[in-house]
Amino acid sequence: MQLTPVLEVRALRYSVAGRPLLDGVNLTLPAGRSAAVTGPSGTGKSTLLNCVLGLIRCESGEVRVSGADLTRMNPRRLARHRRDTVGMVFQFGELLPELTPVENVALAALLAGAKRSEAFGRAQRLLTDLGVPAEDTPTAELSGGERQRAAVARALVNRPTLLLADEPTGSLDGQNREAVADLLFSLPERWGCALLVVTHDESVAARADLRFSLHDGLLVEHGEPVLRGAR
Template identity: 60%
Template sequence: MEGLNYQVEDRVLLSDVNLTVAPGESAAITGPSGSGKSTLLMCVLGLIKPGSGTITAGGHRLTGLLPGALAKARRKHLGMVFQFGELLPELTPMENVALPMLLDGSDHRHAFQTATRLLEELDVPHDTTPTGMLSGGERQRTAVARALIAQPSVLLADEPTGALDPKARENVADQLFRICRERRCALLVVTHDPTVADRATHTFELQESTLVPTDRGTPA
């Protein structure tokens, strides 16, 4: 992203924000509640229209696209992991993960095979157990698999460990950063947790609408 600006009425949330995350690298953004961290992610997703600036993913510009083209680009180039997973609890992990490919018209067999490989890589059961019966950590790793199934250029994560106990938090964070490195996917994480932020290649703090580099951590 380059020169990103966003404000609500007279309140400036993002002011000339610039950030580049290379394939296989990660960036973590911290900052107090209400500082604009989630707003930044929503701008990248195209759910909020910035006042100015450009956003690209995988070399493709996302800002300025018409709604239909933006939705298509989002499906192709971006993945998203929310704090509470946002999975369908009545579906199995495999069904949840395969769903984006199925909705995009992919062959059922290919979608389920791809989902199975991802779930095995993230150590999640993928049999007939409904996702709602899994542990919090297993559900969140399922959400990571679902976000990655379309092989996005960029994975966004909004407080991906915020609802987990300490043991599950460590496991999900380890798996999230590892799989993005191995798959050469750029990772942008918003978090309040310094132990999560410290795993990133680069760290920033959103201070008074400006992104300030901190780079305090050593990538795991």
């Protein structure tokens, strides 16, 4: 049975100062599956995520999320589609330190239009499921692993079909890195979403169903030869 793609990237191209960062990138990812992209700093990993988010307009190609082409959307429609379909986990969490975890997570749902009771109920259930203390404690007082799990809860609160993570374990120590990586890669099966992670950490990438690296603007599947000059 062929799975319906959640993410489809086709012939994606983007350059900076005349240097191609993405030079014909292709990627298809269905619900329930995960992919990891590795590569040295400056090769375009975060640029790829920003194109998938619609924060960077590619020079050519298509980016389809849940069947809709982001490259053809006006800013208002793009923002609405991103809010409804994509969740994002950042390297440093990007949570508001003075708020409690439940307030941080519920805020994302409130901004998406959820009623207060629904937003806080969803946030509480997610944080309980992910093992994060939800009430009373300001987020600034949580451990690094707890903060990153709270960031995962915030990314999930609006029930995205696509979850993106940019170096999600890069700021964590060894034990927390393993715990957060295990959590992230369990989500596609548990939540029925697709997961795309960019990371420097090969041990984190090894958990993914599909592994890629960026070489000279090309996305190369793990174990495949790099064909220089092929487009």
